Amino acid sequence: MKKIPFNVLAPAFEAHAAEYEEAALRVLRSGWYVLGAEVEAFEREFADYLGVSYCIGLNSGLDALVLAVRALGIGPGDEVIVQANTYIATVLAITGCGATPVFVEPDGYHGLDAARVEAAVTPRTKAILPVHLYGQPCGMEGLLGIAARRGLAVIEDCAQSHGAMWRGRKTGTLGTVGCFSFFPTKNLGAFGDAGALVTEDEALAERVRALRNYGSKKKYVNEIEGVNSRLDEIQAALLRVRLRFLDTINAERAAIAARYAELIRSSFVLKPRPRPEATHIFHLYVVECDHRDRLQEHLSAHGIGTQIHYPIPPHLSGAYARLGYGRGAFPETERLAERVLSLPLYSGMNEDDVRTVCDAVNSFRP
Numbered sequence: 001m002k003k004i005p006f007n008v009l010a011p012a013f014e015a016h017a018a019e020y021e022e023a024a025l026r027v028l029r030s031g032w033y034v035l036g037a038e039v040e041a042f043e044r045e046f047a048d049y050l051g052v053s054y055c056i057g058l059n060s061g062l063d064a065l066v067l068a069v070r071a072l073g074i075g076p077g078d079e080v081i082v083q084a085n086t087y088i089a090t091v092l093a094i095t096g097c098g099a100t101p102v103f104v105e106p107d108g109y110h111g112l113d114a115a116r117v118e119a120a121v122t123p124r125t126k127a128i129l130p131v132h133l134y135g136q137p138c139g140m141e142g143l144l145g146i147a148a149r150r151g152l153a154v155i156e157d158c159a160q161s162h163g164a165m166w167r168g169r170k171t172g173t174l175g176t177v178g179c180f181s182f183f184p185t186k187n188l189g190a191f192g193d194a195g196a197l198v199t200e201d202e203a204l205a206e207r208v209r210a211l212r213n214y215g216s217k218k219k220y221v222n223e224i225e226g227v228n229s230r231l232d233e234i235q236a237a238l239l240r241v242r243l244r245f246l247d248t249i250n251a252e253r254a255a256i257a258a259r260y261a262e263l264i265r266s267s268f269v270l271k272p273r274p275r276p277e278a279t280h281i282f283h284l285y286v287v288e289c290d291h292r293d294r295l296q297e298h299l300s301a302h303g304i305g306t307q308i309h310y311p312i313p314p315h316l317s318g319a320y321a322r323l324g325y326g327r328g329a330f331p332e333t334e335r336l337a338e339r340v341l342s343l344p345l346y347s348g349m350n351e352d353d354v355r356t357v358c359d360a361v362n363s364f365r366p
């Protein structure tokens, strides 16, 4: 039986191995390894790709979110509205700054629901935090409208949405600030941890630039209490290579998703619903099933790897026991956690692999 893994990263490297090797060697031979010409070039190139003025390279996607919340001056006593169905990093950024996450249930596209956000706004609300989960942009119209009317910041979590577009504009450029992860599995993946923050706000960009480097703009002059969250030169050089192929990578993933949409016919499986006004970049292909665990076992018996994004919603995780939410606090989110299953999807996945997965899904009987 041929095994189909959930994800493999090597083929994406092999496809352009010579370019990656050249970039890494260029940095090794340069004698300059942290915050240099490669980081500056990547920041400029990624900003140009997105169509935004400022990009600051950081250590991780979590750091991008944390520094966004901090640079916006959000802290103890402040509330940030976020969808309950997200990866815990989104929430860690809020609580890491001492602010309070206010969870709302998602809309029918797994995104932040504007009507529920409106109902959750209080005098303490400082920001709303849409997560473009799985690579599909949130419905930004309502969210941007609320933010404008109420004077709130919009922090976009773009950890899964590099190059995804909403009404022709790239995610990360729609709100006040966009936060990206370049964790190796992401569509724009580095070869280690890396992240970036993008914004149109020059003062905010300057603050984050200082914060990432111990709070200094000038060596040994520290005006604010910063952190070490610098993107290193090797990751930046490798990301510059991958950025050139990002649109191709996204198109390949969308083509695989389109084949899944055509070939999966099981009445036990609900396929992802693409938002008509957006381009989904299919960081993940997530189906829903009433008998998810049995479907996962069935696929595993056919040699097919799957994952669950995510099995425990943040409000039920041990880390947030102190927030006092019990089971039933967010029933739609909890139901999703029991129903979602991510199918294999990776660069280099061929038609035979896709058909094998679809045949196995279609042969599932609960």
Ligand SMILES: Cc1ncc(COP(=O)(O)O)c(C=O)c1O
Pocket: 060, 061, 062, 063, 086, 087, 089, 090, 131, 157, 159, 160, 180, 181, 182, 183, 193, 194, 195
């Ligand atoms: C939605 C979301 N937000 C934030 C993060 C954090 O990114 P990183 O792993 O680079 O810290 C991730 C990545 O895992 C993510 O999927």
